[in-house]
Amino acid sequence: MASNPKPDRKAYHHGDLRKALLDDAVKLLREEGEAGLSMRNLAARAGVSRTAAYHHFEGKHALLCAVAEEGFKRFGKVFYPPEMEGDDSLNEQRIQRFVQDYIKFATGNSEYYDLMFGSQLWKTEKLTETLTQEAYRTFRGYVDGIRGWQESGQISKNLDPLRYAQVSWSTLHGMSRLLIDGIYVDNQSRNAMCQAAADMLWRELNA
Amino acid sequence: MASNPKPDRKAYHHGDLRKALLDDAVKLLREEGEAGLSMRNLAARAGVSRTAAYHHFEGKHALLCAVAEEGFKRFGKVFYPPEMEGDDSLNEQRIQRFVQDYIKFATGNSEYYDLMFGSQLWKTEKLTETLTQEAYRTFRGYVDGIRGWQESGQISKNLDPLRYAQVSWSTLHGMSRLLIDGIYVDNQSRNAMCQAAADMLWRELNA
DNA sequence: AGTCAATCTTGACAATGTCAAAATAGCGAG
DNA sequence: CTCGCTATTTTGACATTGTCAAGATTGACT
Numbered sequence: 001m002a003s004n005p006k007p008d009r010k011a012y013h014h015g016d017l018r019k020a021l022l023d024d025a026v027k028l029l030r031e032e033g034e035a036g037l038s039m040r041n042l043a044a045r046a047g048v049s050r051t052a053a054y055h056h057f058e059g060k061h062a063l064l065c066a067v068a069e070e071g072f073k074r075f076g077k078v079f080y081p082p083e084m085e086g087d088d089s090l091n092e093q094r095i096q097r098f099v100q101d102y103i104k105f106a107t108g109n110s111e112y113y114d115l116m117f118g119s120q121l122w123k124t125e126k127l128t129e130t131l132t133q134e135a136y137r138t139f140r141g142y143v144d145g146i147r148g149w150q151e152s153g154q155i156s157k158n159l160d161p162l163r164y165a166q167v168s169w170s171t172l173h174g175m176s177r178l179l180i181d182g183i184y185v186d187n188q189s190r191n192a193m194c195q196a197a198a199d200m201l202w203r204e205l206n207a
Numbered sequence: 208m209a210s211n212p213k214p215d216r217k218a219y220h221h222g223d224l225r226k227a228l229l230d231d232a233v234k235l236l237r238e239e240g241e242a243g244l245s246m247r248n249l250a251a252r253a254g255v256s257r258t259a260a261y262h263h264f265e266g267k268h269a270l271l272c273a274v275a276e277e278g279f280k281r282f283g284k285v286f287y288p289p290e291m292e293g294d295d296s297l298n299e300q301r302i303q304r305f306v307q308d309y310i311k312f313a314t315g316n317s318e319y320y321d322l323m324f325g326s327q328l329w330k331t332e333k334l335t336e337t338l339t340q341e342a343y344r345t346f347r348g349y350v351d352g353i354r355g356w357q358e359s360g361q362i363s364k365n366l367d368p369l370r371y372a373q374v375s376w377s378t379l380h381g382m383s384r385l386l387i388d389g390i391y392v393d394n395q396s397r398n399a400m401c402q403a404a405a406d407m408l409w410r411e412l413n414a
Numbered sequence: 415a416g417t418c419a420a421t422c423t424t425g426a427c428a429a430t431g432t433c434a435a436a437a438t439a440g441c442g443a444g
Numbered sequence: 445c446t447c448g449c450t451a452t453t454t455t456g457a458c459a460t461t462g463t464c465a466a467g468a469t470t471g472a473c474t
Contacts, residue, residue, distance in 0.1 A: 017452085033331070038431080040430070118388070119387070167382070167403045167407055193370065196367070197377065204407045257424090258423075258464085262420080267461095
């Protein structure tokens with residue numbers, strides 16, 4: 001157990017409180033929503049005292065940043081659109097699947113998505129250094145993917161990759177938010193909406 | 208002053224506390240953000256005691272619903288896309304202006320927009336009856352506007368008005384959220400983004 | 415003037431985030 | 445192996461918040 005002496009400073013009294021707190025935080029968000037996640041509630045679940053968490057996170061804000069960071073790591077696999085590896089070429093079905101994957105992640109992991117792209121963290125105080133890096137890496141990867149398609153001649157030369165990235169992401173993000181928050185749109189029309197969005201985004205790629 | 212005896216039951220001790228609370232609530236949200244808006248803070252501003260507001264709103268939730276409702280009333284003038292009145296015909300510039308107006312309202316009145324289309328109200332408890340009506344009226348107006356364009360032959364017959372409404376609104380909503388929350392996109396690229404979005408939405412109308 | 419309901423106040427309670435100081439546990443040096 | 449240092453955890457405390465219950469006040473109508 002006590003194999004590494006310095007590299008990670010965990011495994012003391014509790015074992016690995018930091019990880020336990022992060023896991024429980026996500027679980028709590030899933031089960032009871034944002035309202036159910038309190039520092040004290042969290043500590044109680046881990047079987048430690050109210051303020052134990054403050055020695056692993058500067059405060060609630062930092063803890064949420066850490067959760068968001070974990071979210072970005074899971075999200076990366078979806079949002080880097082291409083994994084252009086292989087002879088997998090760009091076509092309409094590819095876009096359709098990408099849209100579906102995005103929406104699936106957002107709605108199926110809303111406890112992460114809300115933090116990653118919600119006002120809660122972005123509006124107020126400063127984000128954690130590591131979170132900022134992870135977040136920017138994600139978006140840059142998306143733009144670079146589109147730029148790559150253009151350079152390899154798979155999409156229109158007239159397109160501005162940055163603008164297309166911003167606008168297409170707006171569509172995906174907006175749809176995710178409407179679905180997650182249950183604003184007007186019901187989950188029944190989810191597939192049809194994805195289809196319509198993919199149609200539009202695909203058409204635009206070749207405009 | 209005491210002209211109407213029953214129609215509205217206001218103007219008692221304070222004068223018109225309900226209205227004063229609503230106004231101060233918006234002002235507080237603008238100045239200090241969501242965190243600055245507390246029932247007690249609000250009451251203090253109005254010069255009344257902590258719980259006075261509870262005789263005008265069932266609770267904080269109901270108060271926020273009332274703010275959102277006011278937001279919808281102001282928003283209606285923008286979101287009903289057409290005001291098809293006059294010989295004002297549908298063209299690209301019309302769409303451009305609509306996109307700009309939407310984004311302008313969202314970013315310039317984010318204290319309203321956050322409540323109207325944020326998770327805060329939609330996710331949790333039930334919405335106020337009147338708010339629900341106002342909200343649905345707004346969205347229905349949008350879809351009807353698009354349907355009207357189609358019926359008068361101004362846009363493609365192939366389009367499903369509901370789907371187009373959902374997807375185009377997703378784009379507008381997503382862009383608004385990214386701008387309001389300051390996620391990646393900076394306000395510098397606002398106009399360029401609006402232009403790119405308008406291009407895409409216009410193209411799609413005639414696809 | 416007196417009754418009654420609308421309005422407002424006071425007192426109270428539980429939850430929350432967070433700080434300061436005390437307590438504890440594990441590791442390395444002697 | 446023991447001593448001390450530091451990382452970790454606890455306890456106590458405080459301010460803030462939303463909200464309820466009970467009482468006090470105010471204004472309108474008979």
